[in-house]
Amino acid sequence: KTAALIACACELGARFGDPDLPGARLDQVRRAGVQMGHAFQLIDDLLDVFGDDALGKPRWADLDGAWLTLPFIRLLGAQPQWAGPLLGGRPDASTRQRVRRALAEEGLYDGLTAEAGALLDEALGRLAWLPDSPLKATLFDTIDFIAKRRR
Numbered sequence: 700k701t702a703a704l705i706a707c708a709c710e711l712g713a714r715f716g717d718p719d720l721p722g723a724r725l726d727q728v729r730r731a732g733v734q735m736g737h738a739f740q741l742i743d744d745l746l747d748v749f750g751d752d753a754l755g756k757p758r759w760a761d762l763d764g765a766w767l768t769l770p771f772i773r774l775l776g777a778q779p780q781w782a783g784p785l786l787g788g789r790p791d792a793s794t795r796q797r798v799r800r801a802l803a804e805e806g807l808y809d810g811l812t813a814e815a816g817a818l819l820d821e822a823l824g825r826l827a828w829l830p831d832s833p834l835k836a837t838l839f840d841t842i843d844f845i846a847k848r849r850r
Contacts (some may be wrong), residue, residue, distance in 0.1 A: 701743075702736025709735070709838075716834065724828070731822040735845060738815040738822070742848045744768040745811055748799055762798075764790045770807050771831050774798070819846050 713720055720728075747761045748770060762785065767775075771785050778801060784794050793807045802808060819842050824842030829835045 701740040702733045705736035705739065706730075706732030708732065712834070719776055727825045727828070731825040734818040734822040734825070737840060738818040739845050739848075741769065741815040741818075742845065744770050745808060746848065748802060749808055757817050759790075759795060762795075771798075771812060773807050773811075774802055774805060816846060 706729050708715070710725060710729040713725055713728040744761065746756055747758055747768065750756055750758055752758070762771065765786075765788070767785065771781075774781055775785060781798065781801065784790055784798065790798065822842060826835075826838065829838075
């Protein structure tokens with residue numbers, strides 16, 4: 700959902716900014732938006748577990764809401780024994796600590812952070828042709844913001 704929303708916003712901005720933009724260029728903008736959205740969501744999923752309370756984002760909301768996000772799905776793929784704790788409802792504080800440790804030990808924090816970074820690098824590459832302007836600067840600042848969202 701996040702990727703579709705950001706892709707739509709990017710595409711609409713491009714269409715309104717240049718109604719004569721060739722289809723191939725418009726596709727690059729839309730694809731960059733998809734990549735930005737995927738990266739944003741990957742980082743958001745990680746912040747749900749590893750985030751700092753100072754961010755103002757409630758932690759463990761995904762698992763409490765019974766949403767298996769990519770970090771949890773990948774953990775289950777690597778360590779199926781987590782099915783009970785991850786699928787069994789709201790885990791207690793001790794289980795949350797063990798889940799966090801397992802995610803880190805599997806390299807999922809670093810791996811998914813790297814995946815998000817690669818997506819954002821690809822998005823920047825797709826948008827390199829844009830002429831310099833305040834709008835391009837804002838778009839690139841947004842990509843930088845997504846990349847820097849951390850604990």
